[in-house]
Amino acid sequence: MTGSASRLHRSEHRWALAFVxxxxxxxxxxxxYPVGFAVYASLTNWNGLGIMRFVGLDNYVRLFSxxxxxxxxxxxFFYMIGIPIGLAVSLALAVAMNRKIVxxxxxxxxxxVPVISSLAAIAILWQWAYNGDFxxxxxxxxxxxIDGPNWLASTFWAKPAIxxxxxxxxxxFSMILYLAAIQSVPRSLYEAAQLDGANGWQRFRxxxxxxxxxxxxxxxxxxxxxxxxxxxxxxxMTPTGGPEYSTASAVWHIWRQAFKYQQMxxxxxxxxxxxxLILVVTLIQFRxxxxxxxxxx
Amino acid sequence: MSLTxxxxxxxxxxxxxxxxxxxRKAPSRTPMSRTTSTRIxxxxxxxxxxxxxxxxxxxxxxxxxxxxKTKNEVFALPPVWIPEVPQWDTYVRxxxxxxxxxxxxxxxxVAASVTVLGMITCSMAAFAIAKMxxxxxxxxxxxxxxxxxxxxxxxxxxxxxxxxxxxxxDTLLPLIVPAxxxxxxxxFFLRQYLENVPNSIIEAAKIDGATFWQIFWRLIFPIIRxxxxxxxxxxxxxxxxxxxxxxxxxxTPERQTLQxxxxxxxxxxxxxxxxxxxxxxxxxxxLPILAVFLIFQRQIIESVALTGTKG
Numbered sequence: 001m002t003g004s005a006s007r008l009h010r011s012e013h014r015w016a017l018a019f020v021x022x023x024x025x026x027x028x029x030x031x032x033y034p035v036g037f038a039v040y041a042s043l044t045n046w047n048g049l050g051i052m053r054f055v056g057l058d059n060y061v062r063l064f065s066x067x068x069x070x071x072x073x074x075x076x077f078f079y080m081i082g083i084p085i086g087l088a089v090s091l092a093l094a095v096a097m098n099r100k101i102v103x104x105x106x107x108x109x110x111x112x113v114p115v116i117s118s119l120a121a122i123a124i125l126w127q128w129a130y131n132g133d134f135x136x137x138x139x140x141x142x143x144x145x146i147d148g149p150n151w152l153a154s155t156f157w158a159k160p161a162i163x164x165x166x167x168x169x170x171x172x173f174s175m176i177l178y179l180a181a182i183q184s185v186p187r188s189l190y191e192a193a194q195l196d197g198a199n200g201w202q203r204f205r206x207x208x209x210x211x212x213x214x215x216x217x218x219x220x221x222x223x224x225x226x227x228x229x230x231x232x233x234x235x236x237m238t239p240t241g242g243p244e245y246s247t248a249s250a251v252w253h254i255w256r257q258a259f260k261y262q263q264m265x266x267x268x269x270x271x272x273x274x275x276x277l278i279l280v281v282t283l284i285q286f287r288x289x290x291x292x293x294x295x296x297x
Numbered sequence: 298m299s300l301t302x303x304x305x306x307x308x309x310x311x312x313x314x315x316x317x318x319x320x321r322k323a324p325s326r327t328p329m330s331r332t333t334s335t336r337i338x339x340x341x342x343x344x345x346x347x348x349x350x351x352x353x354x355x356x357x358x359x360x361x362x363x364x365x366k367t368k369n370e371v372f373a374l375p376p377v378w379i380p381e382v383p384q385w386d387t388y389v390r391x392x393x394x395x396x397x398x399x400x401x402x403x404x405x406x407v408a409a410s411v412t413v414l415g416m417i418t419c420s421m422a423a424f425a426i427a428k429m430x431x432x433x434x435x436x437x438x439x440x441x442x443x444x445x446x447x448x449x450x451x452x453x454x455x456x457x458x459x460x461x462x463x464x465x466x467d468t469l470l471p472l473i474v475p476a477x478x479x480x481x482x483x484x485f486f487l488r489q490y491l492e493n494v495p496n497s498i499i500e501a502a503k504i505d506g507a508t509f510w511q512i513f514w515r516l517i518f519p520i521i522r523x524x525x526x527x528x529x530x531x532x533x534x535x536x537x538x539x540x541x542x543x544x545x546x547x548x549t550p551e552r553q554t555l556q557x558x559x560x561x562x563x564x565x566x567x568x569x570x571x572x573x574x575x576x577x578x579x580x581x582x583x584l585p586i587l588a589v590f591l592i593f594q595r596q597i598i599e600s601v602a603l604t605g606t607k608g
Contacts, residue, residue, distance in 0.1 A: 009430055012429055012430045012509065013430060013431070013432050015425075015429065015508075015509035015510075016425040016429040016430060016431040016432070016509075017425075017431070017432065019421040019422055019424060019425035019429070019509070019513070020421075020422045020425045020426065020431065020437060022418040022421070022422065022477075022478045022479050023418060023419075023422045023441070023478055023479035023481065023484060024437060024440070025478060026475060026478025026479055027440055027441065027444050027478075027481075029475075029478070030452070030456060030475040030478065031443075031444045031447060031452065032440075033455075033459075034452045034455035034456050034459065035447060035451070035452070035455075037455040037458070037459075038451060038452070038454065038455045041454070041455065041458075048458060048461075093346070093349065096342045096345065096346055097346070099338070099339055099342055100339070101339045101342055101343050101346075102343060103343070103346075106350075107346050107347075107350055108598065109591070109594055110350045110353050110354050111349070111350065111353050112590075112594070112598065113353070113354070113357065113587065113590070114353060114357075116534055116586050116587065116590045116597075117357075117538075117583050117586070117587070118537070118538040118555075118556055118582055118583055118586065119538055119540060119556075120538070120540045120556040120557075120559055120560050120579075120582070121556075121559060121579035121580070121582045121583050124559060124560070124563045124575060124576075124579045125356055125357070125359075125360045125576070125579055126356065127563070128363070128572060128575070128576070129356055129359065133372075134371065134372050134374070134376075136355065136356060136359045136376075139375075139376045140355075168352075168353070168356075171353070172353075173601065176598055176601055176602050177601070177602060179602070180602035180603075225448065228448070229448055229449065229450055231450075231540075231541050232540040232541065235540075235544075235560075236540075236560050236563060239564065250450075251450045251541075254450060255450075255453075255541075255545075258453075258454050258457075259457075259545065264454055264458070267454060268454050268455070271450050271451045271453070271454060272451060274448070274450060274451065275447060275448055275450070275451035278448055279446055282446070
């Protein structure tokens with residue numbers, strides 16, 4: 001290689017490094033350093049201002065017997081029930097929208113509006129909609145003769161109420177992704193299946209479902225990661241964590257320990273446990289996905 | 298997946314969006330009964346989708362309707378959908394008695410500065426990663442991947458402590474500064490888009506003696522502008538709607554972003570049962586993004602579909 005070419009390469013190296021400098025510095029400053037700091041802080045007793053007293057693994061031992069933290073973890077898992085329901089409904093919607101019918105654009109827009117709406121505003125709206133006496137939900141139920149509960153004040157109904165709202169808000173997003181995936185399935189596949197005498201359900205099960213599998217995987221992974229970080233709905237709709245802590249999510253509990261009770265060290269330990277849980281669950285999903293796709297191949 | 302094929306596919310089954318002929322022609326081989334059953338199926342689907350659409354839109358209509366009711370109408374049974382005399386006065390009261398206006402200003406400052414500056418850093422980084430000889434490429438890549446894996450709640454406490462030590466609590470800076478260093482997901486998306494740009498045009502520009510800054514700014518940026526625009530809108534919406542980070546940092550009412558302002562109004566006015574005012578504020582908070590969405594809905598939905606299907 002000639003000298004001038006390597007000089008050119010070196011100049012390109014410098015330019016390239018300059019171009020990625022901002023994200024790299026941002027990563028070191030706002031991700032890597034905070035993570036290191038978090039690991040240390042989680043081993044201390046600390047109120048965020050005073051001295052950090054090293055206590056070893058005490059915080060991690062403590063959180064396993066913290067009834068409120070365990071309850072909030074359980075609630076967070078419970079909310080995930082909404083994920084398969086939401087995906088099933090949105091897939092059905094996408095299949096329905098793949099037909100040539102009137103008003104498709106209008107339907108697509110309407111189903112998508114909740115997705116772009118601010119979560120804070122939506123949570124405020126639904127808190128009011130779940131009002132036991134004057135809320136929209138119970139008024140709608142009264143039309144069919146059902147006397148609805150006071151949703152957010154009931155230990156039994158508060159979690160389903162939040163799930164229902166989350167499904168309503170996320171439906172349009174999954175639907176759009178499914179629709180795009182369905183539309184990229186070659187029509188010849190369906191035509192061949194039709195010639196072979198496959199009925200609608202068989203075509204759906206053997207062609208559509210496997211073909212949209214990557215989208216399902218993407219949606220499950222992102223919904224689990226997002227669901228594990230549920231906060232806004234909880235804090236706005238049930239500012240005290242619901243009756244008997246029945247709606248408190250993990251992030252909400254962490255936030256409260258850190259910023260209301262100044263238990264920064266302890267809250268950081270919980271945040272690390274939550275982060276690790278999310279990581280492990282995500283890695284398991286990737287592993288399962290790889291195995292399953294081999295089965296299909 | 299390349300952008301162009303995805304876009305050409307988007308029109309539903311080859312027909313332009315929305316412009317769907319009702320009496321479509323069935324393939325000539327298909328017997329008559331098949332057409333009839335398809336048509337019945339279409340009508341059934343239409344009815345079901347309409348019912349679903351009502352469920353989707355009813356809460357939002359109810360929000361608007363509540364905002365225009367008198368307090369008596371709010372608590373009327375059976376419910377009132379169309380207020381007898383719309384109380385536009387509620388909206389006037391909302392502007393005067395609350396921090397909605399400063400909320401709008403603060404949200405706009407945060408969202409605009411994050412997206413404008415952030416998009417520049419993201420495009421530059423994506424260009425370097427996709428098209429340049431970058432030292433430590435793998436290390437940088439792995440670093441970014443681990444960055445995606447760490448959720449915000451794990452970082453929020455140490456970040457809060459960092460920013461409180463330099464006195465940035467109760468300012469908009471903690472919401473802006475980390476974000477303008479770039480968003481990894483946006484960088485990955487732009488990098489993907491750049492894969493479709495042929496290397497030959499960059500080589501040609503190099504031979505012509507262009508500097509890398511010129512190549513980026515005059516050649517690459519115009520090419521990736523559609524992808525940048527799509528990510529810009531999605532990112533703007535995300536920042537505009539953010540709630541967790543703003544409530545950590547912003548205490549003074551005049552310094553809060555819109556989402557925090559309406560959440561606080563919800564707490565404050567619920568005790569007075571002033572639901573029209575709360576709903577008016579929430580509705581107004583929805584409007585800007587709703588307007589942007591209605592104007593750019595095709596582009597937004599396409600870029601969402603694209604981001605998801607290739608992810």
